[in-house]
Every structure is written in structure tokens, then in C-alpha cells.
Amino acid sequence: MFTKILIANRGEIACRVAATARRLGIKTVAVYSEADAQARHVAACDEAILIGPAAARDSYLRADRILAAARASGAQAIHPGYGFLSENDAFAEACAAAGIVFIGPPASAIRAMGSKSAAKTLMEKAGVPLVPGYHGADQDGALLRRAADAIGYPVLIKASAGGGGKGMRIVETSGEFDAALASCQREAINSFGDDSVLVEKYLTRPRHIEIQVFADSHGECVYLFERDCSVQRRHQKVLEEAPAPGMSHERRRAMGEAAVAAARAVGYVGAGTVEFIANQDGSFYFMEMNTRLQVEHPVTEMITGTDLVEWQLRVACGEPLPCRQQDLSMSGHAIEARVYAENPDKGFLPAIGTLHYFCQPPALEFCTPARPLTAAAVAAEAAVATRPVVRIDSGVAQGDAISPYYDPMIAKLIVWAPTRDQACVAMVAALAQVEIAGLATNVAFLKRLVGSAPFRAADLDTGLIERHRDALLPAPCPASRHALALAAASILAAELRQAVGNSDPWADVGGWRMNSRLTRTLRFDDEVGARAASIAYSGDHWTFTLDGKSDDMLLVAAEGQRLALRLGHETVHGNAVRVGEMVHVFVDGEHAQLHWQDPMAHAGELEEEGGRLTAPMPGKIVALLVEQGASVQKGAPLLIMEAMKMEHTICAPHDGVVAELMYAVGDQVADGAQLIVFALGATPAAA
Numbered sequence: 001m002f003t004k005i006l007i008a009n010r011g012e013i014a015c016r017v018a019a020t021a022r023r024l025g026i027k028t029v030a031v032y033s034e035a036d037a038q039a040r041h042v043a044a045c046d047e048a049i050l051i052g053p054a055a056a057r058d059s060y061l062r063a064d065r066i067l068a069a070a071r072a073s074g075a076q077a078i079h080p081g082y083g084f085l086s087e088n089d090a091f092a093e094a095c096a097a098a099g100i101v102f103i104g105p106p107a108s109a110i111r112a113m114g115s116k117s118a119a120k121t122l123m124e125k126a127g128v129p130l131v132p133g134y135h136g137a138d139q140d141g142a143l144l145r146r147a148a149d150a151i152g153y154p155v156l157i158k159a160s161a162g163g164g165g166k167g168m169r170i171v172e173t174s175g176e177f178d179a180a181l182a183s184c185q186r187e188a189i190n191s192f193g194d195d196s197v198l199v200e201k202y203l204t205r206p207r208h209i210e211i212q213v214f215a216d217s218h219g220e221c222v223y224l225f226e227r228d229c230s231v232q233r234r235h236q237k238v239l240e241e242a243p244a245p246g247m248s249h250e251r252r253r254a255m256g257e258a259a260v261a262a263a264r265a266v267g268y269v270g271a272g273t274v275e276f277i278a279n280q281d282g283s284f285y286f287m288e289m290n291t292r293l294q295v296e297h298p299v300t301e302m303i304t305g306t307d308l309v310e311w312q313l314r315v316a317c318g319e320p321l322p323c324r325q326q327d328l329s330m331s332g333h334a335i336e337a338r339v340y341a342e343n344p345d346k347g348f349l350p351a352i353g354t355l356h357y358f359c360q361p362p363a364l365e366f367c368t369p370a371r372p373l374t375a376a377a378v379a380a381e382a383a384v385a386t387r388p389v390v391r392i393d394s395g396v397a398q399g400d401a402i403s404p405y406y407d408p409m410i411a412k413l414i415v416w417a418p419t420r421d422q423a424c425v426a427m428v429a430a431l432a433q434v435e436i437a438g439l440a441t442n443v444a445f446l447k448r449l450v451g452s453a454p455f456r457a458a459d460l461d462t463g464l465i466e467r468h469r470d471a472l473l474p475a476p477c478p479a480s481r482h483a484l485a486l487a488a489a490s491i492l493a494a495e496l497r498q499a500v501g502n503s504d505p506w507a508d509v510g511g512w513r514m515n516s517r518l519t520r521t522l523r524f525d526d527e528v529g530a531r532a533a534s535i536a537y538s539g540d541h542w543t544f545t546l547d548g549k550s551d552d553m554l555l556v557a558a559e560g561q562r563l564a565l566r567l568g569h570e571t572v573h574g575n576a577v578r579v580g581e582m583v584h585v586f587v588d589g590e591h592a593q594l595h596w597q598d599p600m601a602h603a604g605e606l607e608e609e610g611g612r613l614t615a616p617m618p619g620k621i622v623a624l625l626v627e628q629g630a631s632v633q634k635g636a637p638l639l640i641m642e643a644m645k646m647e648h649t650i651c652a653p654h655d656g657v658v659a660e661l662m663y664a665v666g667d668q669v670a671d672g673a674q675l676i677v678f679a680l681g682a683t684p685a686a687a
């Protein structure tokens with residue numbers, strides 16, 4: 001076995017490869033870009049080498065720098081993960097030339113499957129069924145249109161070099177063909193540097209079913225059953241599961257054997273995936289082969305009890321496959337959900353930002369060594385085969401950024417349970433525990449999707465999301481009463497904590513100016529409109545009022561962002577996270593995003609031109625802390641106002657001079673009234 005490998009990737013796949021290597025006692029070398037110096041994958045490896053600036057073409061796609069890093073660190077092999085250089089035959093060749101093992105198939109197999117057109121020609125010869133279509137070398141426009149006419153509409157034009165859902169056009173009629181072809185070719189040349197296309201029959205309501213294959217260098221090749229990846233948006237996978245619902249033994253064997261034939265036809269070695277498009281009647285056709293590990297490989301690991309990265313490492317150093325076809329079996333059902341930084345309501349547009357808060361369900365931690373990695377292993381070890389298992393593969397931690405440079409995937413949530421129904425329930429429960437604040441995500445969308453009737457009924461096809469768009473992407477609804485109660489309580493808890501020092505705020509509530517009955521109104525904007533929640537307190541007794549309904553409120557516990565409230569007869573548990581002026585409340589599976597109209601947030605912000613300091617809200621002046629003409633430093637307390645039953649200190653926004661005090665103690669001031677004329681620098685404004 002290798003003693004040291006280099007991982008030529010980042011994010012969750014780099015962390016995942018490192019975890020297996022560690023378990024096998026193999027040292028790991030990370031490579032990273034300038035944007036990733038603090039990344040989790042760097043920490044997950046034993047060594048790390050900087051390979052260039054953030055842009056992938058200057059770092060993770062620089063074969064020369066990665067090979068130099070491998071040589072410098074003495075790594076015997078390179079694991080390419082997926083994306084980046086994983087399907088680059090020239091890189092596989094360069095590794096071989098440098099005497100370093102490329103953990104993947106031979107360059108010739110990558111090349112053979114690299115063009116969808118050439119791959120289809122090969123598959124035709126190997127007797128693998130193809131979608132009716134044209135995949136010839138002649139790219140004459142009129143010829144392509146005649147081919148489309150002969151196939152019958154709708155047809156799909158695909159970039160031969162395409163991938164990642166790019167370079168595809170659906171054409172409904174012959175008249176639209178030429179324009180669609182031109183636009184597909186444009187995208188193909190821009191994205192892949194190659195404008196050759198193929199034309200296929202466009203299947204309506206198809207399923208995407210793919211077969212995991214594995215071959216060793218001794219001529220053995222097996223299939224590890226199927227994954228159903230039909231639930232897609234923009235021709236890209238969102239949910240993947242194994243096994244495929246409704247798959248019969250006979251069809252599984254037929255598809256498995258077709259996939260093995262495809263792999264054998266190109267002299268395949270290592271992990272690969274043969275993607276098929278299947279009709280509802282079960283007929284299936286070869287679509288493409290991905291000559292690498294696939295993002296969704298964990299669902300296969302979960303049902304087969306294998307570690308596919310371990311298999312890759314063993315096969316790459318010349319060992320035979322760990323088992324034969326007849327030794328492989330499946331148990332239970334696994335589902336993977338891809339948690340993306342994206343906006344489902346804006347056409348699933350990727351989002352960027354900082355993960356200010358990232359809380360995950362308790363799970364089998366992939367990066368912890370010496371813990372079993374698969375559901376079957378857990379089941380065998382703890383005899384808990386009846387209990388769902390959650391696995392999270394993620395390459396980011398709280399505080400990290402999702403940058404515009406790389407894939408916007410935040411994490412993969414994978415659940416395993418004895419049955420599909422149980423796995424669906426477990427996935428919804430697991431997603432309800434994924435709490436992210438700081439950027440847009442698809443978590444709420446995924447929860448609705450996994451819980452939706454068509455998904456629960458396994459009524460799968462690639463159009464599922466589009467067809468059920470209205471139900472899956474409902475208009476935003478007002479934040480719940482529980483959410484607003486938690487938001488209000490969290491704000492008051494933070495203020496009390498500040499007011500009484502860092503001790504338990506709730507113990508001290510009575511002692512903190514709580515001798516009279518006070519009411520505080522907190523204004524928020526939720527995703528629909530303005531909300532006002534008020535809390536009245538006298539002694540240690542609180543009353544919460546929202547939308548005209550009042551309840552006794554008692555804060556039972558406040559620990560960091562975790563709160564427990566008694567609200568009338570209910571106990572409400574949730575997390576409230578402040579990010580700037582936003583309060584994110586996670587309660588009852590809801591993620592309420594509340595913009596708090598903090599009256600103090602802009603207090604003390606100097607309006608530069610006028611040198612005015614204004615009242616943040618209507619109130620009464622209770623103390624003047626400086627005299628007219630005084631020179632003060634930035635942050636110095638100037639006066640105290642009482643407003644909304646609280647005291648607020650107005651501080652100097654800059655170093656400067658108090659040119660004029662406009663009010664005296666006891667005066668009532670209106671919202672926005674100028675309190676102080678404040679001059680920058682040391683010269684009094686009057687001078």
C-alpha cells in the first residue's frame with residue numbers, strides 16, 4: 001500500500017479522501033490555493049502545499065504545480081477527487097511520466113469516454129443500448145438538422161465534450177433547430193473549447209439511473225448496483241438514492257452487466273459510473289460514463305458496506321478487487337441531499353457569502369479516524385441495523401466563506417435506514433437540524449422536496465422539481481409566533497447580559513431596573529412585511545404580545561444561541577443567531593429571517609455634512625455627560641436618553657468637540673431631533 005498520497009482537490013472530497021487514508025495509515029498531502037489557506041481540507045491532511053492564487057485555472061487546474069508538489073513531498077500517488085483534473089487524460093499521462101500513480105483509470109479510458117459522441121460509438125460496438133440519435137463526426141448544420149428531423153422531435157442537442165449539465169438544448173420543432181444549434185455550439189466552445197455536438201431523442205419523463213462499476217488491473221470488473229439521480233434542477237442532481245425505487249432483480253442485473261460491458265470496452269480500471277437514461281417502462285439507454293468517483297458515491301457505500309476510496313487506493317497500488325460480484329449485496333436504503341449555497345426562488349442561482357453560523361445534526365463524523373464509515377459497518381458493529389444513520393460530508397466549517405471561485409456545495413447529507421420510507425423521514429429530520437445563517441441555501445427547499453408527496457411516493461423523473469414548482473417553491477410566509485418570541489427574547493437576553501455583566505441575565509432580571517412595569521416593543525421585517533412584538537415586564541413576570549395576542553413568557557434557559565422559553569402553556573426550544581441586523585431563528589424546523597429595526601443601530605452615526613447627532617427614537621434626556629465646548633474622543637459617552645423604557649447612551653462617533661448641546665436634562669425629544677452639534681477635530685464649530 002502507498003505510504004503517502006497527494007490529494008489534488010479541495011472541499012468535502014479532499015476531506016473524505018483524507019479520512020480514508022488516515023484510517024489506512026497513509027500520510028496525506030493537501031494542495032491549496034491562496035483562498036484556501038484556512039480551509040478544512042488543509043487541516044485534514046498531514047502536509048499542505050500552496051499551489052497558487054484563488055482562481056482554479058491558476059491553482060487546482062495547474063497540473064505542473066500539482067506534480068511539482070507531489071515530487072517535493074515524496075507522494076507516491078495522486079487522488080484527483082472529482083472535478084478539476086479528475087477527467088483530464090493529459091494529467092493522468094503526466095503523472096505516469098513523472099513516476100507517480102494517478103488514482104483513476106488509464107489515460108486511454110478517460111480519453112475514450114471523454115467525448116460523449118466517441119463514447120456512444122464505442123458503446124454501440126460493445127452492444128450497450130443507446131438513445132436513438134446522431135453522434136457522427138460530420139458536424140454540417142444541415143446534416144445535423146436532417147438527423148434531428150429523422151429522430152423526431154423533441155430532440156436534445158448536447159456538446160460532445162459537455163458536462164455538469166452545460167451545453168444542452170432541447171429542441172421542440174425543426175424550425176427552432178438552427179438557432180438552438182448555434183447557441184449550443186457557442187456555449188460548448190466557451191465552456192469546453194470544443195463545439196462538436198450530438199443529437200439525441202429527448203425522452204419525456206425519463207429517470208436518471210447510473211451504475212457504479214469497479215475494475216482492477218487483473219481483469220476483474222464488478223458493479224455495485226445502481227443510484228437513482230432523477231431529482232434534478234438545470235440537468236444537475238439534487239437528491240440521489242440507492243437502490244432505485246421499483247428496480248427489479250432482472251433489470252438491475254441487465255443494467256449492471258451493460259455497465260460492466262461498457263467499462264470493459266475501454267479497458268477500465270478503478271471506480272467509474274455508467275449513466276443511463278431510463279424510460280418509465282424500464283427500457284434504458286447509455287448516456288455517458290464518468291471516469292472518476294462521483295459526488296453521490298456515499299449512497300452506494302451506505303447500502304453495500306464498502307469504502308469506495310479504500311477500493312480506489314487498493315486497486316491503484318495493484319491489489320485485486322476486495323470481492324467478486326457474487327459477494328456483493330445491498331441492505332437498506334440511502335438518500336443523499338446536496339446542500340448548496342444557492343437561491344431556489346431565483347432559479348437556483350448560486351450564492352456566495354460567509355457561513356456565520358453552521359449547525360449540523362449529530363452524525364457519523366467522516367473526518368474522525370477509527371470510526372466506521374458506512375451504515376452497514378455501523379450496523380454490524382453496534383447491531384443497530386434498525387436505526388437510521390446520518391453521515392455528513394462537508395469541506396467547510398462555521399466561519400468559512402463560500403467564494404465565487406469554487407463549487408457552491410456546502411455539504412452532503414446522507415442518511416441510511418432499513419426502508420426508503422424510514423430514510424425519507426430520517427432525511428427530513430436531519431435537514432431540520434441543518435441550520436445555516438449568513439448566506440442563501442437550499443435547505444428549506446430540500447426539506448419540502450424530500451417531504452413532498454411525489455418524492456415520498458417515488459414518482460420519480462427528471463422533471464419532478466419543475467412539475468411541482470409551485471408546491472416546492474411557495475411564496476414566503478410570515479414568521480411564526482414562536483420565531484418572533486425567540487427573536488425578541490434573544491435580543492433582550494443579550495441586552496440584559498450586557499447590562500448586568502456576563503452573569504446569567506435571567507437570574508438578575510429583577511434587579512435590573514425592573515421595579516416598575518415596563519414595555520418594550522421590538523420591530524422586525526420578516527420575509528413578508530413588518531411585525532411588532534412587545535414584551536412587558538414587571539418584576540420577574542413577562543408578557544409577550546404579538547398580533548393582539550398576549551401570553552405569559554418565561555425564559556427557561558439561554559445558552560449561547562440556544563433558548564428555551566415558556567410561552568403560555570407551551571415550551572419553545574430554538575436557536576436565535578444575530579448576524580448584523582438580522583436575527584435568524586431556527587425553531588420547529590422553520591428558519592425565520594428577521595431584520596430587526598434596531599433603533600440604536602444607527603444611533604451615533606454622524607451625518608458628516610451637518611455634524612449632527614440625532615435622537616434614534618422619541619424619548620427623554622436623563623443625563624448630560626459632557627459640557628458645551630468639551631473635546632472628546634471617539635466612543636466617549638455624551639448623553640443618556642430614556643426611550644422605549646430603556647436607557648440608551650449616545651457616544652461620540654469621532655474625536656471632536658461638543659459645539660452645542662441642544663437639550664437639557666428632563667427634556668422630551670422627538671424621533672430624529674438633533675441632540676448635539678458635534679464638530680470634527682479640535683476647533684470648536686463656533687470659532
Ligand code: ADP
Pocket residue numbers: 009010011012013082083084163164165236237290293294295296407409
Ligand atoms: P455529473 O453530474 O456530471 O454526473 P456529479 O454530479 O458527480 O457528476 O458531479 C458534478 C460535477 O460537479 C463534477 O463533475 C465536478 O466537476 C463538480 N464538483 C462537485 N464538487 C466539486 C468539488 N468539491 N471540487 C471540484 N468540482 C466539484
Ligand code: ADP
Pocket residue numbers: 131156158162163164165166200201202203204206208232235236275277287288462
Ligand atoms: P452531463 O455531462 O452534463 O452530466 P448528461 O449527458 O449526463 O450530461 O445529461 C445530464 C442530464 O440531462 C441527465 O441526467 C438527464 O436529466 C438529462 N438528459 C440527458 N440526455 C437526455 C435525453 N436524451 N432525454 C432526456 N433527458 C436527458
Ligand code: MG
Pocket residue numbers: 164275288
Ligand atoms: Mg452526466
